[in-house]
Amino acid sequence: QKEVEQNSGPLSVPEGAIASLNCTYSDRGSQSFFWYRQYSGKSPELIMSIYSNGDKEDGRFTAQLNKASQYVSLLIRDSQPSDSATYLCAVNGGGNKLVFGAGTILRVKS
């Protein structure tokens, strides 16, 4: 069974710091990786997608993928209190289905 593992947290960082969120996955054949942000009581919002090894940057967000280590991470620079949310790592499980990790709670303290 395909699995996605995340540390549930909470991860607490001070405002302005870099938040680092990590995720590992079990299926070595996975090709597509996603980070979603979910505020309490809301549905997930796509933040980043990454498909090849290396880094992908979008504003304050950087996704990093290492397929050899089956590891994907999300860095949030200059963290803001509004970044406080649950961050879900998702991996394409075949047939466009997504397999989600349990999510990491991020708290940015002002």
Added chain:
Amino acid sequence: GAVVSQHPSWVICKSGTSVKIECRSLDFQATTMFWYRQFPKQSLMLMATSNEGSKATYEQGVEKDKFLINHASLTLSTLTVTSAHPEDSSFYICSAPPGLAGGPLSEQFFGPGTRLTVL
């Protein structure tokens, strides 16, 4: 980005009744939509894949006779929770990949979710 809507946003019903939840893609056509369920403090669990013009595909452990899915058009999928019970109370979320219209097939955009409470 692609927009997916859901209706209703919340619903309260009595045990034993049926509840229908609609999922619409507003600015793109979706031949496939996905239905998820999320219990408090847990992650999203895929329930089924809704396919326009054919039967839905259910994940292991999901009762297809209890959770009826109809993909009536390229922009609408409905989930009906039949004979709802308190243990069906959850946050139901649909998603759709915009595909060629707006991105890679595997990217999915989520509806705002429907919170179901069964008394």
